[in-house]
Amino acid sequence: MSPEIPEEGTKHAKRSYHHGSLHPALIDAGLALARTGGPSAVVLRAVSREAGVSHNAAYRHFANHEDLLAAVGERAMAELGRLMLHRMAGITAPDEARLAQARLAAIGRAYVDFALAEPGWFRTAFSGATAHPHPPAAGAHPPLPEPPPDPLPEPPPDPGTDPFLILGAALDHLVTAGTLPATRRPGAEYAAWSAVHGLSALLVDGPLRTLPEAEARRAVESVLAVVARGL
Amino acid sequence: MSPEIPEEGTKHAKRSYHHGSLHPALIDAGLALARTGGPSAVVLRAVSREAGVSHNAAYRHFANHEDLLAAVGERAMAELGRLMLHRMAGITAPDEARLAQARLAAIGRAYVDFALAEPGWFRTAFSGATAHPHPPAAGAHPPLPEPPPDPLPEPPPDPGTDPFLILGAALDHLVTAGTLPATRRPGAEYAAWSAVHGLSALLVDGPLRTLPEAEARRAVESVLAVVARGL
């Protein structure tokens, strides 16, 4: 209304009408809000406010609220993938077979640990409409062809951090190490992923939410053991 | 404002100021809304409208929106349990061992089928704060002691329809049939439940949402096979 002087940069130093990089700034702000409050905290207006911009500015970068939430969820998913990779990298074993097994268990543990340590991000990662275009994939995975460098503004945010692909690689390793019969490889990710994701969901949001820490730990190991035996 | 004649019963016949049984009516209305729209469709005002009552009337029966949603979720959960029981009842087998195995598979299939057939209810059942007081239960389940008939207005809505308890009974059956070593019984529900719940969540809301029907079927069987082998 009144021609008040707008305080000259309320958070970000140089900002005169044009933010410069609102798109990533909005995602970052959303990620911060999602971390503590889950997907429902990723409120368009709060995100815009956090980015030092009026609501509605976001509509220049995202089609709608759902679109923004999906972008934030994708980042949260990548965060999960990053933890899986990190844990996997720290594993050593006397032979290839045991290495492959230990790695599978490690990424499984990482999955649940992430859900428990960052429930806000976990919920957000799976709340969005992040419709993975995972094709049937009932066969073997070639090592990430990724033929056309599609001209999207955002390069697919680290294709290496996709939890599903990380799991697939771990299962492939199990095959080459001779631990998993090749005939059982197709579809194996469904069982492994489902078990670990289900436990995470039940512990974070579901009826197992009240399980005491120690019992939860035991449940994780129990689930991992069943999967290892059953694959 | 103006003293208009209020149409005399807009849906339920006799209703003059007092509804008579608003509490269950609200839950029923919520259940109907949840079925098609999931938990986010269980809107306080819409539910009240559906029950033929002004918004805010619900506050005489539920502490807040979350409370109502939890009640609706509990009913949706019971619906899931009902399907599991129904499917289990239809199973026959030449001997006890195979019967127990087939039953376990049947309730697992029922779980996923329910999620796929009634995604709205499935989401609602697990969205609410229905904090099951499932204690550690790492031991054996005595056959539902249920000692004090607690004076709650709502008798625990059919204790027999609790999916978790149904699963526990099926696993117990596996033990008595000699298929599952008793030493492996503790914690077995975690693996079984997690696998089936995880697959459901991934198929309904998660990255596997775009999986074609046939592939989804295959994934279910794959997951069930791994669990059966791994338990």
Add this chain to the structure above:
DNA sequence: TGCAGATGTGCCCACTGTCAACATTCCGCA
């Protein structure tokens, strides 16, 4: 230099959950 498209702002709307004040009805007790 000028102007078209990109980006950000203000104002508006319908809708939501929740609160407080009020109206109506029911039930137990005299």
Add this chain to the structure above:
DNA sequence: TGCGGAATGTTGACAGTGGGCACATCTGCA
């Protein structure tokens, strides 16, 4: 029988939400 308190429903208001529109401001390219 009657009456008063406790349940139960209603009305109106509030702040906060996602979203649409017109307009302001800036940036890059001819």
